[in-house]
Each structure stands twice: as structure tokens, then as C-alpha cells.
Amino acid sequence: MNGLVWFRRDLRVNDHFALSQALQACQHVWCVFVFDTEILDALPSRSDRRVEFIQGALEELHANLGKLSPAGHLIVLQGPAREAIPWLAQQLHCQTVYINRDFEPSAIDRDQEVERSLKSSGIGLEQSLDHVIFPPEALRTAAGSGYTVFSPYRNAWLKRLTSSHLTSHPVLPFSAALAPWPTELRATPENLHGPWRGPPSLAAIGFEPTNLKVLGIQPGEAAAQALLESFVQRIGDYRRHRDFPAIRGPSYLSVHLRFGTISIRQLVQTALHIQQTDAEASDGATSWLAELIWRDFYVQILANWPHVTRSAFKPDYDHIRFANDEAAEARFLAWTEARTGFPLVDAAIAQIRHSGWMHNRLRMVTASFLIKDLGIHWSRGERWFADQLLDFDLSANNGGWQWASSSGCDAQPYFRIFNPITQSEKFDPDGRFIRRYLPQLASLPTKALHAPWLASVETLQAAGIELGTTYPHPIVDHAQARLTTLERYAVVRSRSA
Numbered sequence: 334m335n336g337l338v339w340f341r342r343d344l345r346v347n348d349h350f351a352l353s354q355a356l357q358a359c360q361h362v363w364c365v366f367v368f369d370t371e372i373l374d375a376l377p378s379r380s381d382r383r384v385e386f387i388q389g390a391l392e393e394l395h396a397n398l399g400k401l402s403p404a405g406h407l408i409v410l411q412g413p414a415r416e417a418i419p420w421l422a423q424q425l426h427c428q429t430v431y432i433n434r435d436f437e438p439s440a441i442d443r444d445q446e447v448e449r450s451l452k453s454s455g456i457g458l459e460q461s462l463d464h465v466i467f468p469p470e471a472l473r474t475a476a477g478s479g480y481t482v483f484s485p486y487r488n489a490w491l492k493r494l495t496s497s498h499l500t501s502h503p504v505l506p507f508s509a510a511l512a513p514w515p516t517e518l519r520a521t522p523e524n525l526h527g528p529w530r531g532p533p534s535l536a537a538i539g540f541e542p543t544n545l546k547v548l549g550i551q552p553g554e555a556a557a558q559a560l561l562e563s564f565v566q567r568i569g570d571y572r573r574h575r576d577f578p579a580i581r582g583p584s585y586l587s588v589h590l591r592f593g594t595i596s597i598r599q600l601v602q603t604a605l606h607i608q609q610t611d612a613e614a615s616d617g618a619t620s621w622l623a624e625l626i627w628r629d630f631y632v633q634i635l636a637n638w639p640h641v642t643r644s645a646f647k648p649d650y651d652h653i654r655f656a657n658d659e660a661a662e663a664r665f666l667a668w669t670e671a672r673t674g675f676p677l678v679d680a681a682i683a684q685i686r687h688s689g690w691m692h693n694r695l696r697m698v699t700a701s702f703l704i705k706d707l708g709i710h711w712s713r714g715e716r717w718f719a720d721q722l723l724d725f726d727l728s729a730n731n732g733g734w735q736w737a738s739s740s741g742c743d744a745q746p747y748f749r750i751f752n753p754i755t756q757s758e759k760f761d762p763d764g765r766f767i768r769r770y771l772p773q774l775a776s777l778p779t780k781a782l783h784a785p786w787l788a789s790v791e792t793l794q795a796a797g798i799e800l801g802t803t804y805p806h807p808i809v810d811h812a813q814a815r816l817t818t819l820e821r822y823a824v825v826r827s828r829s830a
């Protein structure tokens with residue numbers, strides 16, 4: 334039996350369900366990654382941290398396959414994956430292609446087409462569960478639907494969890510089945526580039542380097558394990574520290590979960606182990622485990638209610654009329670360029686622009702600010718984040734934006750509107766985060782840092798700040814914007830009355 338393992342968002346060799354399955358079922362197993370031009374061509378820039386992260390992760394994956402067996406290697410192609418996979422599977426005379434399930438609507442569509450195409454050549458497609466602990470169809474309410482509220486979902490998730498859900502899928506014991514580089518590959522069709530033995534350079538696939546290396550962000554499994562090890566040392570403080578962007582509180586593992594350079598099973602096991610064995614760190618581990626469950630929760634929301642990618646989870650919220658005139662466009666631009674005049678918001682936007690990552694508290698604050706202070710439709714922010722985030726994940730990003738706009742399942746109530754100044758005072762009390770990302774404000778005393786327009790002329794002058802020149806005036810009055818938003822959202826109240 335010949336098998337082909339198609340890597341996608343699972344770029345590792347440890348605890349890899351599909352690879353383990355294939356190696357146990359087949360005598361000859363090849364591994365492939367496709368730089369899918371349907372995805373690459375839609376990216377807004379030829380310099381994209383995600384592409385660089387993937388390229389780096391593939392270097393390591395290729396090397397790790399070589400360590401598992403002298404024959405081991407990664408075949409890399411560039412082109413539409415819908416065509417590349419059936420072509421390669423035929424060339425290698427495979428009986429089965431192995432994948433880990435992807436739950437995003439466009440991936441499901443792609444995989445179904447690949448399955449049909451493979452089937453027409455008598456090849457099977459075997460799908461495994463690797464990305465989440467429970468697939469979207471597993472946990473059901475008493476009424477038989479998916480969960481729309483997090484707490485009961487988390488309770489059901491914890492209740493159903495057994496050791497079998499966390500069993501690791503080993504690869505090493507079966508690695509003798511890794512097949513050598515195929516010698517009989519015919520020339521690739523016109524729209525496919527490669528095959529390469531291991532990943533080609535960024536330039537070879539039409540991309541340029543980003544600042545990923547300067548940022549110290551390391552792709553791959555080893556880097557993910559190092560981050561986990563360092564996080565485990567401070568997990569006990571997670572609950573206390575997680576909301577403060579100037580503190581090294583969270584795990585920073587999101588990009589690794591996004592590209593599967595670490596296994597979700599390993600992370601859940603780690604959290605449970607600490608919860609059960611380390612009384613001091615138990616609280617933090619419980620809190621972090623809840624975040625991993627939020628991840629599963631939003632994956633099942635997206636899979637069970639795929640309309641969320643086009644409209645509000647709660648349809649009434651589609652009747653809200655957001656601002657879309659020229660002035661709104663100017664406000665949107667100011668938000669994306671860190672020119673709102675609200676330091677915490679601008680510092681957060683500066684963080685995402687510089688690094689492709691933004692602290693969770695600030696994702697909530699900036700999303701709320703765009704929607705409820707600037708009056709702009711959540712989907713504009715969702716799209717912009719999708720372009721910026723290194724850890725961009727459709728389900729979590731959509732879930733986060735719909736939460737902030739109150740249109741999502743289990744979202745914050747529409748009348749809860751973050752005050753960007755009190756959020757700043759509370760979560761960046763000494764202004765360390767703001768000073769780091771907005772050096773032009775660094776000399777302002779902390780008291781004045783959260784709302785510089787309230788500072789005296791002397792204070793501003795002493796700090797070398799001229800509002801409107803070195804730093805913008807606030808683009809909205811929060812109190813007024815709050816009232817406008819409550820009016821705007823009144824349509825929801827009247828429809829559900």
C-alpha cells in the first residue's frame with residue numbers, strides 16, 4: 334500500500350494523527366506540503382510573516398522527517414492544492430491520501446473537491462481529528478444543536494474528556510515506512526511548480542523576507558516546545574497577569590497552534606497535569622485550559638454556523654446601520670495607522686503592525702473602539718486583523734470580533750462599551766506598554782499618558798508633545814460616541830422586544 338500525507342495546518346512530526354495513521358497502514362508513505370496559490374494569491378502583500386513562518390516550519394519538518402528515517406523528506410509543490418494533490422497521489426500510485434481535518438469553510442470545500450477528484454482515480458481520502466480535541470459535531474446540547482454559550486460548552490467538554498482524547502499519536506516507531514524520494518515523477522502540469530525536496534526559498538515562491546527574525550519569532554516544533562517550557566514556569570501567574578500587556582503573561586503559542594507546530598493534545602495534557610499536581614499553579618492552569626477550550630468552542634461555532642463569516646451570528650444585529658461615509662473612512666484609516674489619539678488603542682495597533690501579534694486584552698479594546706467608538710462595522714476590523722495577524726485564525730478572529738460587536742454568540746452585551754481611558758489606566762497602569770510602542774509619548778508623566786489631551790499645556794510642553802503635530806488629538810469624544818452607539822444599537826432592542 335502507498336500513502337500520501339498532506340500537511341496543512343499541522344506542521345510537525347510529533348503526535349501527528351494523520352502521519353501516524355498512514356505509517357501504520359502503508360508500506361510506503363510520502364509527505365507533501367503545497368504552497369496553495371489560491372491562498373497565496375489572495376494575500377495583500379508579497380511580504381507576509383505567515384508565509385515566512387510556514388517556510389521556516391517546513392525547513393524543520395523536512396529535516397525532522399530525515400531524522401526519522403534516512404529516506405524521510407518533504408515533497409513541496411506550489412500551485413492550486415485542489416489539483417496538486419490528486420496529481421501527486423496518482424504519480425505515486427497511492428491508494429490513500431491522509432489529512433488532518435480542517436474546519437474552515439473554504440478548506441472543507443477544497444477538501445471535498447480533492448476527495449471527489451481522488452475518488453475518480455480510485456484513491457481514498459482518510460481524515461483524522463488533530464486540530465481540536467472535540468470535532469464540531471461531538472458536543473450537543475439537550476436540544477441536539479451545537480453550543481452557543483461558552484460555560485455549558487466548557488462543562489460538557491470537561492465532562493466528556495477522557496484519556497483517549499489526549500492519547501498521543503506516535504510516529505517514530507513506524508517511521509521505516511517513510512518512502513525515498515520518488516524517481517518516477519513525470520513533469521508537473523503547467524500550473525504546478527516543483528516538486529522541491531524540502532521547501533524552496535521565499536524568493537522561489539515569489540515572497541520577500543519580513544521582520545520575523547528581527548522579532549525573534551522562531552517557526553517550528555522546537556521553538557514551540559521552548560515557548561511551552563518557558564510558559565510552564567509562569568503558568569501559575571497566568572490568571573493574575575494575562576490582562577496586562579506590559580507583562581509576559583500569556584503563552585505566545587497562538588501562532589504555533591495556528592500552524593500546528595505544537596499539538597493541542599500536548600497542551601491540554603500539560604494544563605491538566607499542572608492543575609492536578611501543583612497546588613500553587615493550579616488556578617493559572619485552569620484559567621489557561623479554559624482559553625484552549627474557547628479555541629475549540631469557536632471552531633465548532635464556525636463549523637456549525639458558517640454564516641458567521643458573512644453576517645452576524647445573531648441576525649438582528651445585521652440591521653444595525655454602521656457609519657460608512659467619508660468621515661467614517663477617515664476614522665477607519667486613522668485606527669489602522671495608530672492615529673486615533675487614544676494612546677492605548679494606538680499602542681496596540683502599533684504592536685500588531687510591528688509584530689503581527691496583539692495582546693488579547695488589546696484585541697478586545699481595539700475591536701470595541703473601532704465598532705463602538707468609531708461606529709464602524711465589525712467586519713472591516715475583522716478583515717484588517719486577518720491581514721495583519723501572524724496567528725490569524727478564522728474561527729477565533731471572527732468569534733473575537735463578533736464578541737466585541739455584541740453580535741456573536743455569548744458576546745458581551747451591546748450596552749457594555751469599553752472606556753478606552755479607564756481600560757488604559759487599569760491594564761497599563763504605569764504606562765509601560767504605551768511608552769514602548771509610542772515613544773513620542775514616553776516623557777509624559779503616567780497620570781497624563783492615558784488621555785494626553787487632558788494634560789496641561791505645561792505638562793505637554795515639558796514632555797515635548799504638541800497635540801495635532803507630534804501626537805494626534807482624540808478623533809472622537811468617547812462619551813458622545815457611547816451615546817451614538819447606544820442609539821445605533823437600539824434597533825436590536827426594538828427587534829427583540
Ligand SMILES: Cc1cc2nc3c(=O)[nH]c(=O)nc-3n(C[C@H](O)[C@H](O)[C@H](O)COP(=O)(O)OP(=O)(O)OC[C@H]3O[C@@H](n4cnc5c(N)ncnc54)[C@H](O)[C@@H]3O)c2cc1C
Binds near residue numbers: 628629718727
Ligand atoms: C478581536 C479578537 C480577534 C482575535 N483573533 C484571533 C486570531 O485570529 N487567532 C487566534 O489564535 N486568537 C485570536 N484571538 C484570541 C486571543 O486574543 C489570542 O488567541 C491570544 O491573544 C493569543 O496569545 P497567546 O497564544 O499568548 O494566548 P494564551 O492566553 O496563552 O492562550 C492560549 C491559547 O488559547 C487560545 N485562545 C486564547 N484566547 C482565545 C479566544 N478568546 N478565542 C479563541 N481561542 C483563544 C489560543 O489558541 C491561544 O494561543 C482574538 C481575540 C479577539 C478579541
